[in-house]
Amino acid sequence: MDRSELASYCHRCGAVVVGTYETVPYVGPGTHVVELHAVHVQRCAACTNMLIEVPEPAALNILIQCLGAEMVQPLPQLAYEMGHWCILPRPSGATGATVPAS
Numbered sequence: 001m002d003r004s005e006l007a008s009y010c011h012r013c014g015a016v017v018v019g020t021y022e023t024v025p026y027v028g029p030g031t032h033v034v035e036l037h038a039v040h041v042q043r044c045a046a047c048t049n050m051l052i053e054v055p056e057p058a059a060l061n062i063l064i065q066c067l068g069a070e071m072v073q074p075l076p077q078l079a080y081e082m083g084h085w086c087i088l089p090r091p092s093g094a095t096g097a098t099v100p101a102s
């Protein structure tokens with residue numbers, strides 16, 4: 001797995017991009033929208049070009065597909081923890097959703 005933490009440069013304008021961890025909306029397969037908690041986002045200050053670094057996008061898409069089959073609420077929040085994508089518990093009205101075994 002390539003986890004380079006080198007300074008990156010915008011491929012559009014060449015300015016240095018700043019990496020932050022943010023919660024961002026993400027559209028998965030079937031246009032199901034979720035929120036990704038604390039993913040690495042690289043943002044160019046010069047041209048507002050933005051790159052979201054999603055670990056294991058294939059596994060994430062599978063999880064979103066499973067969620068889409070029984071999606072009851074909009075925008076579930078997913079987090080990448082200990083090598084797996086998991087669903088963050090909601091503060092209210094928790095459905096007790098579990099992570100499918102991979």
Ligand SMILES: [Zn+2]
Pocket residue numbers: 010011012013014015044045046047048049
């Ligand atoms: Zn740029």
